[in-house]
Amino acid sequence: MRLLKWSPDFDINSESPICPAWISLPNLRIHFYNHTVLQAIGSIFGRPLQVDQATANRSRPSVARILVEMDITKECPKEIWLGSEINGYTQKVEIEIFPIFCSHCKLHGHDTSNCFILNPSLKNKTQNNGNRENGFTGSNYTWNNNRLWQRLDRILFNQHWISNWPLTVVEHLFRSLLDHCPLLISIKNNDTNIKGTSFFRFQNLWLQHSDFFQLVSSNWNNCIAPDTSVKGMIRFWLKIKRLNQSLNWWNKHHVKNIFANIKELEERVCYLENLLSSDPLVTKQLNDTKEKLIKFQDMEETFWRQKASAKHLNERDRNTKYFHALVNKKKSLNFINKVKDENGN
Numbered sequence: 001m002r003l004l005k006w007s008p009d010f011d012i013n014s015e016s017p018i019c020p021a022w023i024s025l026p027n028l029r030i031h032f033y034n035h036t037v038l039q040a041i042g043s044i045f046g047r048p049l050q051v052d053q054a055t056a057n058r059s060r061p062s063v064a065r066i067l068v069e070m071d072i073t074k075e076c077p078k079e080i081w082l083g084s085e086i087n088g089y090t091q092k093v094e095i096e097i098f099p100i101f102c103s104h105c106k107l108h109g110h111d112t113s114n115c116f117i118l119n120p121s122l123k124n125k126t127q128n129n130g131n132r133e134n135g136f137t138g139s140n141y142t143w144n145n146n147r148l149w150q151r152l153d154r155i156l157f158n159q160h161w162i163s164n165w166p167l168t169v170v171e172h173l174f175r176s177l178l179d180h181c182p183l184l185i186s187i188k189n190n191d192t193n194i195k196g197t198s199f200f201r202f203q204n205l206w207l208q209h210s211d212f213f214q215l216v217s218s219n220w221n222n223c224i225a226p227d228t229s230v231k232g233m234i235r236f237w238l239k240i241k242r243l244n245q246s247l248n249w250w251n252k253h254h255v256k257n258i259f260a261n262i263k264e265l266e267e268r269v270c271y272l273e274n275l276l277s278s279d280p281l282v283t284k285q286l287n288d289t290k291e292k293l294i295k296f297q298d299m300e301e302t303f304w305r306q307k308a309s310a311k312h313l314n315e316r317d318r319n320t321k322y323f324h325a326l327v328n329k330k331k332s333l334n335f336i337n338k339v340k341d342e343n344g345n
């Protein structure tokens with residue numbers, strides 16, 4: 001529940017700009033530490049309510065603090081003149097935690113420069129700066145003022161965070177007596193050692209390997225052992241099963257890890273380029289290595305394109321970083337954080 005100051009023009013659809021704020025007077029001269037004088041100084045800004053205990057006891061001469069009920073839509077002076085015209089001086093004034101108020105919406109919490117009504121483009125700002133949400137669990141709303149329920153609090157992640165911790169979960173906790181609910185970030189372990197049942201999956205990058213079609217043709221045309229008399233769908237199923245096993249073995253021992261191959265070829269190209277200045281005979285070897293590197297880079301692009309399921313891009317649009325981001329997004333969206341039974345547990 002929130003309590004608002006009543007006035008004759010009180011409107012339940014708008015919040016009052018009059019609210020208490022602490023005013024600090026740094027290095028205020030000691031003879032001004034008087035209750036009447038402090039009340040007079042506070043009346044410059046609004047209606048003085050009280051001074052803090054240290055100011056009343058003069059136990060903190062470095063700064064005096066006054067609580068003033070003021071209209072935060074009006075501009076407050078940063079300096080005031082204290083004393084007579086001859087013996088006076090300029091006193092610095094600081095307002096602690098100045099409340100933010102939107103004069104258009106008549107609501108606290110934001111100003112006109114951050115108002116979604118006056119600046120609709122701010123809603124899409126988070127999409128333009130590369131940051132995005134990663135989903136959440138819990139209540140759909142994070143703030144309320146007893147008449148409005150909105151999701152004002154959000155946690156955004158950049159691409160570097162998503163790449164390193166794709167299984168990050170944001171949970172909206174119970175707000176208790178607060179108007180905003182706390183947000184809890186949980187970083188789940190991406191434990192690659194925990195694997196389920198391994199299923200055969202055709203890799204599109206195999207089509208770019210020179211030995212692929214020969215392997216499939218020779219394996220498919222071989223006899224079915226031990227019974228060569230099987231026909232129909234049983235024969236087809238046995239051939240598919242044998243081909244799956246052959247492709248898995250071939251992928252593990254011949255194609256191997258394309259990322260390790262790329263790294264190895266990049267180091268090899270770097271070495272040959274440095275060697276070229278002293279030995280021109282390595283030119284052919286360098287060109288052959290570069291061709292292999294380009295081939296494996298094409299296979300890497302195909303690999304990430306398949307994992308990201310990005311079908312809306314044209315062929316030859318190389319951007320493996322983009323595909324990798326899509327894969328991490330799919331991983332975070334498909335991750336099961338909690339399971340709830342029919343009893344709500």
